[in-house]
Amino acid sequence: MDQQPTLTEAPAVALSGIPHVEGGRRWLLLCSLFVCFFTLLALYCGVLAVLLPNQIATLDPAHKVENLGLMFFVTSIFSTLTTPIAGAFSDRTRSKWGRRTPWIVAGSVIGAITLASVAYMPTFWSITAMWVIAAIALNSMQPALTTVVADRFPEHARGTASGFVGAGMTAGGTVGMIVAGRLANNMPLAYAVFAGAIALCCIAFVILNHDTSSKGEPLAKFRAGDFLKGFWIDPKAYPDFWWAFAGRFTIYMGYQAIVTYLLYILQDYIGLGTDRANIVIGTVSAITFVCVMTSSFLSGVLSDWIKRRKPFVFAASLIMGAALVVPLFMPNLEGMYGYAALIGIGYGAFMSIDMALMTQVLPKDTGEAGKDLGLLTTAVNIPQIISPVMAAQLLKYFNTDYRMLFIAALVFVFAGSFFVLPIRSVK
Incomplete structure (x- = not known):
């Protein structure tokens, strides 16, 4: 078995064979990644946490929890399938614009057009169908954008790059909920x-x-059987890949359970009215924003400096677990504000280091970083399928007692913190 690279072993070129960026272009790329992931997560969180829950609740208030869970279940199936497939095809793309550019442009434009159309859909299933199309397009774009980190940065600099990406994602998610909450009364504009x-x-x-340009690069003949087999990564040969997958999966199971129903938690657990909840979700997000920005940047740079990843991921997941405890004992606005601060610190640190860790547990250099990172992205997408359904069933079984949701999320997040410990190729 080939030895996986350690933190200090920086290859001369990136996984795709593209020279690493240097100097001013490096900072331009870092800032550009920040802006793109900021915008992408603002979109995801604003739509998933505020706009769609408001639309669903307006259509059928009595069944809003079940309907929202069903919508996310359907959408996430398509998202989960799309991400690794799109990543694999981006690896095989040959064009004068390179491997990733066609996917980034096409996915974002198609996703934008269909997303704007969601506001005009009159029924649950028409909303779901249009959002599914938008999600497929956006999830075709995302792995290409994500793989840029592995393509253009050496391993020893990926903590900083991951810090920019993580800061953009977490800050964008926060700002997205603030903007969506303010615009929720005007869905077409939002x-x-x-x-x-x-x-x-x-x-x-x-x-x-x-x-x-990837136009002149050699390309193996496409064989459907080999293509499908490429999605299997042997756990015996690459155990670190699957430990990283398991850690990411369980942490997101816990995190997603709360984020999905945050608006309903403010309404039904804290006791706020619809208009007030739409405003408060922005306040909660603003608190998270400040903590996330500080945590993401500091964690990414500090991780590169001390040449360690695992301690940061482990500590971040423990802090996220502590955040979930607060609303259990303080089911009020103060408790939610405490949750917001701690989840910002923990999630910001987790996101900033998680991306760097993911790029370092990939299988040997096969030129398939897009596909492999797409597979790791399913560790985020699959919880989006399971977590809302699990949450809806828990709430149904326990008579809409949101405390059970926090307890379940806590179990998943704490479990996830221990899956990074067996990883051997990353310190």
Whole structure:
């Protein structure tokens, strides 16, 4: 078995064979990644946590929990299948614009058009169908954008790059909920803002950060059987890949259970009215924003400095677990604000280091980083399938007692913290 690279073993070129960025172009790429992931997560969190829950509740208030869980279940199936497949095909893309650019542009534009249309859908199933199309497009774009970190940065610099990405994602998610909460009374405008932003920033990204042409690169003949087999990564040969997958999966199971129903938690657990909850979700997000920004940047840079990843991921998941305890003992606004602060610190640190750790547990250099990172992304997507359904069933079984949701999330997050410990190729 080939030895997986350690933290200090920086290859001369990236996983794709593209030269690493240096100097001013490195900082331009870092800032561009921050903006793109900021916008993408603002879209996801604003739509998933605020806009869609409001639409679903308006259609059928009595069954809002079950309907929202069903919508996320259906959508996440398509998202989970799309991500690794799109990543694999981006590895095989040969064009004068490079491997990733066509996917970034097409996915963001199609996703923007269909997302803007969601606001005009009159029924549950029409909303679901249009959001599924948007999610497929956006999840076709995301693995190509994610793989840029592995393509263009050496391993010893990926903590900093991951810190920029993690800060963009977590801060964007926070700002997205604030913006969505403020615009929730005007759905067409709200959806249009997010749709226009993702298309514009992704187009600007590929213009400012030119990909290297892949036109002349050798390409193995496409065989469906070999293509499908490529999605299997042997746990015996690459155990670290699957430990990282398991840790990411369980942490997101816990995190997603709360985020999905945050608006309903404010309404039904804290006792706020709809208008007040839409405003307070922005306040909660603003608190998270401050903590996330500080935590993400400091964790990413500090991780590169001390050349360690695992302690940061472990500590971050423990802090996230502590955040989930607060609302159990303080079922009020103060408790939610405490949750917001701690989840920001923990989740910010987790996101900033998680991306760097993921790039370092990939299988040997096969030129399939897009596919492999796409597989690791399913550790985020699969919880989006299971977690809302699990949460809806828990709430149904325990008569809408949101304490059980916090307890279940706590179990998953604490479990996830221990899956990083067996990883041997990353310190």
